[in-house]
Amino acid sequence: MPRRKHSRGRDRAARRPQRHKDVLHGHGGHRADDFRCVDCRLDVSLDAPGTAHRNHCPNCLASLHVDRRIPGDRDSDCRGRMEALCMFTRPDGEWMVVHQCLTCGELSANRIAGDDNPLVLVRLALKPLQDTAMASRTMLAL
Amino acid sequence: MSSTNNTLKIDTFACAWCGLTVSAVAADGARRNHCPSCLHSQHVTDHVEGGPSRCHGRMSPIAIAVLRTGDWMVVHRCVRCDELTSNPVCADDNQLILMRMAVRPLAQPPFPLEALGSL
Numbered sequence: 005m006p007r008r009k010h011s012r013g014r015d016r017a018a019r020r021p022q023r024h025k026d027v028l029h030g031h032g033g034h035r036a037d038d039f040r041c042v043d044c045r046l047d048v049s050l051d052a053p054g055t056a057h058r059n060h061c062p063n064c065l066a067s068l069h070v071d072r073r074i075p076g077d078r079d080s081d082c083r084g085r086m087e088a089l090c091m092f093t094r095p096d097g098e099w100m101v102v103h104q105c106l107t108c109g110e111l112s113a114n115r116i117a118g119d120d121n122p123l124v125l126v127r128l129a130l131k132p133l134q135d136t137a138m139a140s141r142t143m144l145a146l
Numbered sequence: 147m148s149s150t151n152n153t154l155k156i157d158t159f160a161c162a163w164c165g166l167t168v169s170a171v172a173a174d175g176a177r178r179n180h181c182p183s184c185l186h187s188q189h190v191t192d193h194v195e196g197g198p199s200r201c202h203g204r205m206s207p208i209a210i211a212v213l214r215t216g217d218w219m220v221v222h223r224c225v226r227c228d229e230l231t232s233n234p235v236c237a238d239d240n241q242l243i244l245m246r247m248a249v250r251p252l253a254q255p256p257f258p259l260e261a262l263g264s265l
Binding site for chain 2: 072073089090091092093097098099102104109110111112113123126129130131132133134138139141142145146
């Protein structure tokens with residue numbers, strides 16, 4: 005699905021630049037350019053539309069716990085499977101996925117890519133609204 | 147010599163964002179770690195290595211996560227070091243802020259949601 009253009013607000017020059025990428029994929033680095041999803045075994049290429057930091061499968065949003073503190077440091081000893089936990093929005097309107105490691109419970113955030121499955125993304129964003137008890141409590145609080 | 151055993155212990159903390167003085171134990175006995183009014187927290191535990199953290203930055207609420215049991219968790223992010231934590235919501239947390247965070251992604255979708263209606 006095409007990404008909606010941000011016509012309102014700041015122009016592109018005022019937006020925050022992406023973090024410098026220092027993981028050397030394919031230059032004698034740790035592995036070749038693509039990875040295989042731990043959950044659905046899909047072969048995923050690293051050149052994603054819209055982001056230079058793809059870390060999750062575009063089909064099922066599963067990821068792998070390889071980074072420790074800084075994104076891209078590949079310093080974690082865990083290597084556990086990370087599942088998409090929830091969705092939040094940056095102040096500039098970009099959706100971010102929060103992953104939680106199933107082994108150690110660590111959380112990490114990553115921007116969605118242009119080819120991520122929109123059904124899975126919307127399903128994740130709608131998860132808090134499935135239970136109507138909280139919504140009715142909010143209406144009572146108003 | 148008077149013992150301190152029979153003095154009433156009231157454990158409180160001041161919210162790092164709105165300054166509200168909050169009792170550290172909620173009404174149902176659960177330990178509270180964020181302000182019930184503005185949901186902000188403070189970075190005192192290091193979740194990568196464990197143990198106390200030296201950061202002590204303010205943590206702002208960014209997202210609502212739903213467990214398999216249906217309970218809501220608030221995901222906080224430290225504004226100093228960008229670390230993420232998740233904590234269960236309390237019964238007296240501000241419902242408006244919780245619901246605002248829950249519907250926030252749907253208010254600004256990155257792709258038109260109308261196309262999903264035709265599925």
